[in-house]
Amino acid sequence: MIVEVINWAISAVEYEVYEGVTIRDLIVVFLILFIAFLIAKIIAMSLRRSLADKMRKDQLEILIKFVYAVVMLIAIVTVTPILGLNLTGLLVAGGIAGIAIGFASQKVVSNLLSGLFLIAERPLKIGDQIVVGNVAGFVEDMNVMSTIVRTYDGLYVRIPNETLFTSNITNPVANAARRFEYTISIRYSDDAEKAIQIIKDVIEAHPFALKIPPPRVFVDSLGDSGVNIIARIWAPSSEWMDVKMDLLWKIKVELEKNGIQIPFPQRVVWFGKELQESNQGS
């Protein structure tokens, strides 16, 4: 009985599926692809572990994807003869099929090409903050077809690369430093020069308010309710938001500590009747 089963199994794996390709060949192909998949995974994992501290995350991801693709390509090239496929014929057929598929899937191809152009142009990288259309957030992943953005409120947004490529991309952290600005109003009765000095001292005390380029603090305009002082401050792009949030309140507190008040909107109203009465009285 067992012998019969073994004989049946042997004859089954020798069963020809098509043009000399047997089930055994298919099993071998499956095993090769599976082993290649495992090898690619192991290499990717060890690259991620060993280079995580030494490479930027986006560069590491590109390297891992490249190594992964190479391993799988080698495996595919290895199994094609087993499957009885002629690579030359495959390439010709692939070329013709490519044209047909290209026409049929222009959007997909467009996304693919846009992805390649984006990788080459590198207007953004993983971890950057970007604003594209009405989407603003962190770049989580960059694939050949699409870019994944995590918005500031934690939403997952997939942007097709074609959309990304043809849109205005604002990358607020692409440069090393960026500037922000406050308009601070003080009362007309306050000493503007003293206020400017206080604001400069608060800025100077903040480690990430850059010393160079120097901050600019000056009286910008004489407003309806008070004197408007503008403070322009440079900060490292990575710290920009924190510095901006941190400094304004410190400036306000320090000004008030020195007797300088932020004015409320004021309007002086003259009553004509009262004026006449007071004139008559005198």
Place this chain on the structure above:
Amino acid sequence: MFGAFRLRELSVELRNLKISVERDNGCFRYVRSLDDSRVEKVLFEDAEVHVNPVEPVNLPKKITNYLYISFRKPVLISPGEAATFYLTFPIEIGVILAEEGIYEDIDVFSFVRPKYALYGDPKGGVIGRYWESDVFTRIPELDPMREGVLELRATNLSNKWCEISKAVFDVYGMKVYYNEHAVSSIAEMRVHSQRMADTSFIDKPLFEGMRRAIELYTARALPMLATKFTMEWGV
């Protein structure tokens, strides 16, 4: 204060700095307070701990690996000549665990206030830890808790006079040495023109017998390439 200790024996009280290690149910509780900052960490095993000056780019958090020293007075060097002078650099003190050659910093603090600046333009420039230094022609006596001595060996390789008013260094490769009286480092600057220079650190103590500090910035695959910084936006 600098040196190697057993964790359980670590205890420092200096000016407004206080470091203590308390035993807590078989664990060790590291507590450090300085001005308004306080750090508290729990460690499960006793270990060797080094307290020494580290590369001064860690506070209030690590955002760069460049040190930007601005000279209060510029230095002029004639064509083809070299000059050695002394600057100061800020001291940050690291508390580093050492176990079988593996180091882990558990705390970094400083008696000086950190400040940062941009060297170059916003697009291609770098953010550096900013420090203003006097220029000394002989080794200055400094408070080793606040300032270290940086010997700068500058060479003018151009055929014009050059005026040096700043130096920017990549702290990967910065070698800090210390003893009980001083903290030091030695660097060189090769000026190619008024707009371009290379800077790098030299691994030598300023005085005989100084101990080399354990560094926090060492992980580079190609140290020879990594430790040199090219100042492309002027000196």
